[in-house]
Amino acid sequence: MARRFVLPARTPEASAASGALRADLQIDYAAELNPQQLAAATASGGPTLIVAGAGTGKTRTLVYRVAYLVETGVEPDRIALLTFTRRAAREMLVRASGLLDGRCERVRGGTFHAFCVEVLRQHGEAIGLPRRFTILDQADAADVIDLVRTEKGLDSRERRFPKKRSLQRILSSAANRGMSVQEVIEEEHPHYARHADAIAELGDAFQATKRRYGLADYDDLLGLTAQLLATQEAIRKQVSGRLTHVLVDEYQDVNHVQADLVRLLASEHGNVTVVGDDAQSIYRFRGADVGHILAFPERFPGARVLKLEENYRSTQPILTLANHVLEGAREKYEKRLFTRKEGGETPGLVPCPDEEWQSRFVCELVLGTREAGVPLARQAVLFRASWCSYALEAELTRRQIPFVKVGGLKLAEAAHVKDMVAHLRVAENAADAVAWNRALLLLEGVGPRTVRKVLDWIGAQEASGADAYGLAFGADARYADSVRALAALLADLRDGRPLADQVDRLLAYYRPHFERIYDDWGRREPDLDGLADLAARYETRADLLESFALDPVDLSQEDVEGAYRDEPPLVLSTIHSAKGLEFDTVVLIDALDGVLPNEYAVKTQAELDEERRLLYVALTRAERELYVSYPASRWRRGSGGFLTRVSRFLEDTPEALLERVALVEETSGSALPPADARGAIGAGGGKGGETPKRLGP
């Protein structure tokens, strides 16, 4: 290749590492890794930051690092590998085991949240958290906030007081960023400024309520662990001292609390390796701060900074486009991605007259690519928001093209599943007021007022050490029977029968309520079976509940997979959920200004930069073929307008980097707008250019 690549100077560690590798190692690291990867995988102790561009073998390097540590004598269970998804952790440990041996399975790998739960179950009592605390998801947390708000009488007094969902966001944001509620409101929700003090007060009451009922939301899992380690010297020494190495994946997405946790966990040994790519930081909305990866060298003095720059995933045209998109954003760690892959098609930009055309285009492209030998599962359709794919899903279903959607509604978030789970939670933790609330409201004749009475009664029972499950309070004749039935159910759930039987018993109890409450219960029914199937995989109720909170299953997955077991399905995914994945062929749909960037994320430069990085992440998922499509107009819900412009991040892209592709309909043969479009796409194999793309009616 004529292109000139500038490789960074070799760091002392790199040459030292390659020169000093022990001869007795099973794995030939130098042969299997490039020099940059080798330096990263075999770096000695101390703080290390690996800046790894998209597709540069970041996971591979981390896997080899795990294997290297184990092979050079580090006890596997004294290595913590922290990730953001369970999938990532599992995948790495399985691969490391394949590389070396089963010892790698004993590495403590998991999400930050899962790791924290473990610590809290063991040591949480030191800060007043009961061993059997219940984990709240976002909606649960919002319910608790609502409960507190009602108690404080903040709802009726003021008209424009934020609703529970907004309150939950604000309080969560404050917790994750290590800011005060007032600061968060000032920065992100200035229109609530007058309520700032009331909201802060509500936040304190929220914390108190969670502690009183033995509840912990996602933020608490991290926050309480950090608090525990920061305030209980002996426990910090014990937890950190148990470890000799801490490895963190996707470090660009850590929030304030997680960065703190990493520091605390490494405090006793200082061996902390973090891997990340500041260009792929896309979780600002949940408190992630790219500043942590940028400030790593200052936060951990003496830190090594290593870079991975050779991309093994994509062809050069795809990388060129991705790099072009990124140029508009600030990027602190200079790195230039390059590939040795030769050739490759220029990515295509596909304007479609409307959404329906877009769906047809995607279906045809996918089928054509499959004809050319690329399995459906190696192809992906990506989008900014979950709702973007609704029309496409309908078309795929109509044509019986199997697909899975990643990153949509979770099974655990569906109202009817929450109903079921509430009963299990009550059985597990008598103090779980949110679950009681949900279970009791199902009963006919019971409303918020009655729930309040029952909760008070339960509180009194608990305080006096009496049985809280008997529900022997002065039950009104209107609902006495149903309360008795509930008490009977709870007694059965608690009598120690196998989990699967508990769920059967619960289903029998719930069914009449289910059919009464939801007029569309037929459509919801498969989810209950899904829950029963899931339950069959766990030993205990506690395991099921914990997994439910920490590893939410996608709602649609079960039935779709079952229906098309013969062929692994096409992947539909939000860009967020696609991070870390790669596909032969990628189509990004709905690349409209207003969708990407989202119209509500254009106010500040920081928001806009993140949207740009999101596009970058989407583009760099593709190995060989890449298309970006958008409908010429898309109805915008709510304020009644149309989105018509292509994403601002793409609009001035030179044709050489992103080639216009015209859709041509077979019957008429006439090109659709824009009239000046030059190319036409070829179906499979990406050889296209000559043959107009044919779309069946």
Next chain:
DNA sequence: CGTCAAACCCGTGCG
């Protein structure tokens, strides 16, 4: 107090 239906309001991403 509770229920039901109609009006209302949405910011999307996730453990």
Next chain:
DNA sequence: GGGTTTGACG
């Protein structure tokens, strides 16, 4: 299209 709030009624 779904969850939440409101207002009329039992």
